[in-house]
Amino acid sequence: MQQQMTIGKKLALISAGLIVAMVLVGGFSIYNLVGLNKSTQHIVTDPLPGIARMAAAQTAAMTLRGDAWRHFAELNPSAKEDMERNIEQAKARVAKELQEYEPTITTAEDRALFGKLKPAWQQFVDAYPEALALSRAGKTGEASARWDANIKPRFDAARDLLHAEVDLNRKNGEADAAESQQTYGNTLWILGITLALCSLGGAAVAYVVIRGMNGTLRQAVTELSEGAQQVASAASQVSSTSLSLAQGSSEQAASLQETSASAEEIGVTAIKNTDTSKAMVADMQVARNIVAGVNDAIERMGTAVVAINGSSDQIAKIIKVIDEIAFQTNILALNAAVEAARAGEAGMGFAVVADEVRNLAQRCAQAARDTAGLIEDSVQKSREGKLKVDEASKAMQANVAIACKIGAQIDEVSLSSQEQTRGLEQIAKAINQMEQVTQTTAANAEENASAAEELSAQSETFKGIVDRLTAMVGGSEAANGHTSQIRYRASAVSSKRPQWQGEPSASPAALGKAQSHQPKSAKPGAPVVTAFASDKDFPLEEQFKEF
Amino acid sequence: MESTILQREQSAALNKNEDRGGKYLVFQLGREEFGIRVLKVREIMGIQDITAVPQMPDYVKGVINLRGKVIPVMDLRLKFGLPEQEYTQRTCIIVVQVQGDAGRMLMGIVVDGVAEVLNLAAAEIEDTPDFGDGTATPYLLGMAKVKEKVKILLEIDRVLTSQDLHGLNDLMREVKS
Numbered sequence: 001m002q003q004q005m006t007i008g009k010k011l012a013l014i015s016a017g018l019i020v021a022m023v024l025v026g027g028f029s030i031y032n033l034v035g036l037n038k039s040t041q042h043i044v045t046d047p048l049p050g051i052a053r054m055a056a057a058q059t060a061a062m063t064l065r066g067d068a069w070r071h072f073a074e075l076n077p078s079a080k081e082d083m084e085r086n087i088e089q090a091k092a093r094v095a096k097e098l099q100e101y102e103p104t105i106t107t108a109e110d111r112a113l114f115g116k117l118k119p120a121w122q123q124f125v126d127a128y129p130e131a132l133a134l135s136r137a138g139k140t141g142e143a144s145a146r147w148d149a150n151i152k153p154r155f156d157a158a159r160d161l162l163h164a165e166v167d168l169n170r171k172n173g174e175a176d177a178a179e180s181q182q183t184y185g186n187t188l189w190i191l192g193i194t195l196a197l198c199s200l201g202g203a204a205v206a207y208v209v210i211r212g213m214n215g216t217l218r219q220a221v222t223e224l225s226e227g228a229q230q231v232a233s234a235a236s237q238v239s240s241t242s243l244s245l246a247q248g249s250s251e252q253a254a255s256l257q258e259t260s261a262s263a264e265e266i267g268v269t270a271i272k273n274t275d276t277s278k279a280m281v282a283d284m285q286v287a288r289n290i291v292a293g294v295n296d297a298i299e300r301m302g303t304a305v306v307a308i309n310g311s312s313d314q315i316a317k318i319i320k321v322i323d324e325i326a327f328q329t330n331i332l333a334l335n336a337a338v339e340a341a342r343a344g345e346a347g348m349g350f351a352v353v354a355d356e357v358r359n360l361a362q363r364c365a366q367a368a369r370d371t372a373g374l375i376e377d378s379v380q381k382s383r384e385g386k387l388k389v390d391e392a393s394k395a396m397q398a399n400v401a402i403a404c405k406i407g408a409q410i411d412e413v414s415l416s417s418q419e420q421t422r423g424l425e426q427i428a429k430a431i432n433q434m435e436q437v438t439q440t441t442a443a444n445a446e447e448n449a450s451a452a453e454e455l456s457a458q459s460e461t462f463k464g465i466v467d468r469l470t471a472m473v474g475g476s477e478a479a480n481g482h483t484s485q486i487r488y489r490a491s492a493v494s495s496k497r498p499q500w501q502g503e504p505s506a507s508p509a510a511l512g513k514a515q516s517h518q519p520k521s522a523k524p525g526a527p528v529v530t531a532f533a534s535d536k537d538f539p540l541e542e543q544f545k546e547f
Numbered sequence: 548m549e550s551t552i553l554q555r556e557q558s559a560a561l562n563k564n565e566d567r568g569g570k571y572l573v574f575q576l577g578r579e580e581f582g583i584r585v586l587k588v589r590e591i592m593g594i595q596d597i598t599a600v601p602q603m604p605d606y607v608k609g610v611i612n613l614r615g616k617v618i619p620v621m622d623l624r625l626k627f628g629l630p631e632q633e634y635t636q637r638t639c640i641i642v643v644q645v646q647g648d649a650g651r652m653l654m655g656i657v658v659d660g661v662a663e664v665l666n667l668a669a670a671e672i673e674d675t676p677d678f679g680d681g682t683a684t685p686y687l688l689g690m691a692k693v694k695e696k697v698k699i700l701l702e703i704d705r706v707l708t709s710q711d712l713h714g715l716n717d718l719m720r721e722v723k724s
Binding site: 323324327330331335337338342354355358 | 570572585586588589590591592593636637639661663664
């Protein structure tokens with residue numbers, strides 16, 4: 001919980017706690033001060049004026065008594081008149097004091113006492129003019145006796161009650177004072193304890209928070225220094241990667257140009273193919289016509305062969321007839337020979353003739369047989385020829401079908417070639433786009449390299465800041481430990497990657513290129529911020545920002 | 548009856564060498580050529596429609612009408628035990644005059660084909676060789692040697708046994724009556 005709270009929150013919390021404590025202490029003090037003030041005010045408004053008035057009334061009463069006594073003793077009537085005036089003044093004074101005192105009565109005890117006092121005084125006031133009249137008449141002794149006998153107890157009672165009033169008021173005042181004292185003492189104690197507690201608590205919380213903060217900061221500094229180092233190494237990596245990327249991009253651009261040239265050649269070939277296939281389509285049409293003509297010729301030949309067959313059959317029939325005639329002739333000749341033989345000597349010549357006839361018949365038959373054989377052979381051959389012609393016709397028809405198929409395929413090839421040409425145009429466009437992209441990539445890679453250089457420099461600055469922070473947080477000891485650690489790690493990294501030495505001049509070529517593309521002052525500090533934003537592993541990013 | 552046959556045999560044997568020379572009609576039967584005396588032949592004709600006659604041996608094919616005369620026809624292939632063959636254009640009927648016991652009669656024999664009329668000298672004719680198993684070959688007149696080939700000369704009168712001829716004669720009589 002404490003780890004997740006920000007420093008600002010912590011400080012705000014501490015401040016709030018302190019302020020709350022302060023407000024509580026202040027409120028408590030004010031409350032007690034108000035109480036004290038009230039007690040004092042009470043003392044001032046109630047007992048003290050009461051005392052004063054009662055004392056004044058008492059004094060006036062005493063003066064009145066003294067004047068009365070002197071009145072008794074005086075002989076001079078004018079002096080007696082002066083004294084009577086004084087007595088009247090004193091009486092008026094007492095009446096005034098009593099009248100003024102009455103509204104200030106607060107306690108029941110006081111009221112009861114005052115209730116007794118007022119009639120007692122009135123009794124005295126009612127009684128004493130009698131004695132004064134006696135005195136004024138010169139009857140001093142009677143007056144004095146009357147005073148002692150009748151008036152003095154009333155006066156004493158009134159005087160005692162006045163005393164009692166004064167005492168009561170004093171007692172009240174003393175009680176109030178004691179209460180004030182008590183309140184003061186309590187307030188002092190509580191304030192002291194509260195202040196001490198607040199101070200101790202605040203100190204403890206502040207100690208804990210500052211300790212935690214310090215620890216967190218120390219850890220942050222450590223991780224920050226590691227981060228800086230990693231950023232530096234990453235920057236060098238990014239730099240080298242960007243360089244290789246730029247190199248690769250240029251190589252890619254070269255291959256793309258070669259590819260583009262090849263694509264153009266292929267396009268030319270495809271166009272040639274299209275033309276060739278069109279010519280082939282035309283030739284194929286011609287071939288198809290020729291084949292159709294040949295097919296017609298073959299069909300005509302077939303009918304001719306059939307006609308030949310018919311003629312041959314007729315010839316064969318004729319020859320058969322001739323053969324039959326020859327056979328009959330032969331039989332006739334033989335019959336003649338038989339008859340001649342039967343005739344004996346007379347038939348000798350006839351036998352010769354019959355023999356000749358028979359020979360002729362046999363020759364005729366032989367010729368007929370030969371011709372029949374020839375005709376048979378011819379018929380056979382013409383039949384074979386017919387078969388061959390049929391086969392040729394079939395083959396020719398197949399040929400026509402194949403020619404049609406080839407024509408369709410050539411059409412397809414032509415279409416495909418046209419599509420290929422279109423596709424190649426698209427490929428050329430794509431290659432152009434790719435070239436542009438590659439160039440952009442190369443430019444970006446160089447910008448990356450420059451950004452990496454910037455990052456490296458910023459990480460160096462960062463390291464300085466980390467050192468200062470380390471000094472601020474943990475003193476020289478911790479700072480030394482961290483820096484040594486950093487150096488150790490830096491040496492480890494540098495042994496792995498010789499191009500990174502914690503120096504911003506890791507790859508001066510890239511820096512030079514980057515400067516040509518993007519001025520160094522264009523975005524100062526921007527790559528560092530980007531690096532932090534992208535570094536998800538950094539745990540105290542928020543705190544550090546607030547810090 | 549036996550005595551007459553013996554006499555004839557003897558006379559034939561006596562006259563063999565002198566009488567066998569002369570003209571022969573040569574015909575084919577199967578792969579062989581046979582010869583019969585021209586004087587026995589009455590007529591040569593192409594194959595004709597033969598009217599079959601019931602209850603005859605298989606080699607007697609039936610009868611034909613030869614210019615108003617009904618004569619029996621015998622298939623010589625079947626008579627000689629050769630396999631029967633379909634008649635062709637070349638098949639001929641040779642009408643021969645047979646000397647039977649009941650007198651002369653005309654008869655047709657079916658042969659595969661007629662070749663020629665051949666004049667054979669007696670020197671060209673040899674006797675029938677003895678086949679050594681005592682088989683009587685009275686229907687053979689001899690063997691004619693012509694151009695390295697042998698033609699079998701038939702005694703047509705004896706080719707048909709007297710029994711056959713009797714049967715045929717009876718047939719003829721029945722037909723005539």
